Amino acid sequence: MSENFTGNFTQQEPISDEGISAALDVLHHGRLHRYNQAPGETGEVALLEQEFAAFIGAKYALAVASGGYALATALRAVGVKPGDAVLCNAFTLAPVPGAIAAVGAQPVYVDVTEALTIDLEDLADKAGHADVLMLSHMRGHICDMDRLMAICTAAGVTVIEDCAHTMGASWRGVPSGRHGAVGCYSTQTYKHINSGEGGLLVTSDAEIAARAVMLSGSYMLYERHIAAPPPETFENIRFETPNISGRMDNLRAAILRPQLRDLPAQVTRWNERYRALENGLRDAPGLTMVERPESEGFVGSSFQFLALDWSEPMVQELLVRCAARGVELKWFGAAEPTGFTSRYDSWQYAPTPKMPKSDRILAATLDMRVPLTFSLADCALIARIIHAEAAALFLV
């Protein structure tokens, strides 16, 4: 009899007792707005920012309403204007080109490689077309950041890192988000720390930080931040920087602070699950694993593999067969976007020429979430199911 998986790919772990208790404290005192502080009190949001800046090793941090908001704020803070071109990955999710569109700029997509990272040759070719790259470490895959930064520095391109999938990850020991001018993170439920919705932004550039604080809606209360530049940095920008409200509140920050402390341990648990999936799938007929470079300290909170050059009906058949056994795979090759999955040609507000190299990779990319509610045995079972179904299809 064939085995079936009965777990839930969207079920994250509950908020810890420590997080619940911190949230209850905020609810009991009622000061949810970040600037609503009792005399002598430092609010939860300010503390989260201080702790996050220390965790990432950045000078400044700002907590905001969502990861997408952090991205748009970063674009504004580095000076992107309506009509500007902004380079970004062809393989990413809708909030990334959406943030570029939100500031009236135009995404210029850069190809993806079989490693699921940005194509550095294509980037070098296109670097002269824009002043800013919004680099998505999509699904946690980090490219050779040393080469990427060399290309961008030589071309005068400012790098904003979309670290929605790399909070806690690193390249050659440097935390993800510390290579570019700004790093942006999401704390939405499916990310590495969970407040339902939320985002964080880090930078070590005082002026970018001050602009981001003003943009997020600080009014003239920026002195209540403890991970922001000194008040004099705000002198020149405070009247010319619009308030585009998108603050985080103390309730969400209270839930996030204990999770941030636990993150290194959670990364270890994610990576054990990732390796269990990888070990089980490594010899699956017709499937290609995405090799992780030594320099990459990744967080295996999701798992991708490639069905390279399979016909479309064959990939669809694999999806149907796996789904029938309880294994929910997402596919970046579908003609119509479904759920959270979409691709560069779904974003019709930003038309672009066809990208055959990326099309080949997207048509092959299969993706699944790896919530920490899965045990190692669950991961081994999921891998056995995919392996068996690929074998059944590929070896006929």
Ligand SMILES: Cc1ncc(COP(=O)(O)O)c(C=O)c1O
């Ligand atoms: C790659 C990527 N970037 C940015 C975001 C935006 O994060 P948020 O949902 O917090 O706005 C997401 C969210 O799913 C994402 O997957």
